Amino acid sequence: MLAKERLLYIIKRLQAQPSISVADLCKELQVSKSTIQRDLKILEDEGKISRERGGAVQKNLDEIMSDLTEIPVIEKVDIHAEEKKAICREAAKVVKDGDLIFLDSGTTPLYLIPYIQNKKIKIVTNCYLTLARLQGCDAQIYMLGGLYIPKYEVCSGPSTIEQLKQFRFDHAFIGANGIDLELGEVYSSEFEIGALKKAVMKRSKDSYLLVDDSKFSLAGICTFGYFSEFTHIYVNDFPKNEKRSKNIIICK
Incomplete structure (x- = not known):
């Protein structure tokens, strides 16, 4: 597990309960006591928690900073791979020959490619990782240009949006940096x-949100959508104590 993932795990555990011990974190994360103590010091220095003898307690957990939650996309490709495969295997069933689809940036939509690569379709994307994975597939591919953002391997900005106006998609497969299960909000870490x-x-007949359960209750600086705006929301799991809307599909 990456260091930023451990920090995020600790934050989420302290959202669920007011305090946690070093011993419990060592057991759950399968790392040494010194590693956990170092992680707790980082979080304390950033003002996110308070350390106490043998553990940590809640502090300023209303916001999860984007620099903590967002790891460069290339480092996240293999994280939660089985969950992403299950989500995309189910989502791919809506794609038919002749469709025009949009594949969003992020790592989860990448896992859709093996399930659609032999279909006679047209694919539009703004993500260079997606473009690389599409090499050799049967689809006709359109790559959108614009302002290049290296951290996410994407093009974005006004010129990219202007290019989108040429297309009317049958399906759009959208990723997210976080979702709020209570408010039904969907977040991105960048405004653009x-x-x-x-x-x-807005340019798609049907839009589908693809998120694994690690994104639940993660905040972002930009709300770009709501659960009700998606035809389906594909997830690998869903909390039993949360109200589940009809468009949420659990994929196993």
């Missing part, structure tokens, strides 16, 4: 990327 996602959804 969030604006592009909004524009894509």
Whole structure:
């Protein structure tokens, strides 16, 4: 597990309960005591928690900073791979020969490619990782240009949105940096990327949100959509104590 993932895990655990011990974190994360103590010091220095003897307690957990939750996309490709495969295997069933689809940036939509690569379709994307994975497939591919954002391997901005206006998608497969299960909000960590996602959804007959359960209750600086705006929301799991809307599909 990456260091940023451990920090995020600790934050989420302290959202669920007021305090946690070093011993419990060592057991759950399968790392040494010194590693956990180092992680707790980082979070304390950033003002996110308070350390106490043998553990940590809640502090300023209303916001999860984007620099903590967002790891460069290339480092996240293999994280939660089985969950992403299950989500995309189910989502791919809506794609038929002749469709024009949009594949969003992020790592989850990448896992859709093996399930659609032999279909006679047209694919539009703004993500260079997606473009690389599409090499050799049967689809006709359109790559959108614009302002290049290296951290996410994408093009975005006003010129990218202007190019989108040429297309009318049958299906748009959208990723997210976080969702709020209670409010039904869907988040992006960048305003420009969030604006592009909004524009894509407006240009698509059907929009599908692809998120694994690690994104539940993660905040972002930009709300780009709401659960009700998606035809389906594909997830690998869903909390039993949360109200589940009819468009949420659990994929196993």
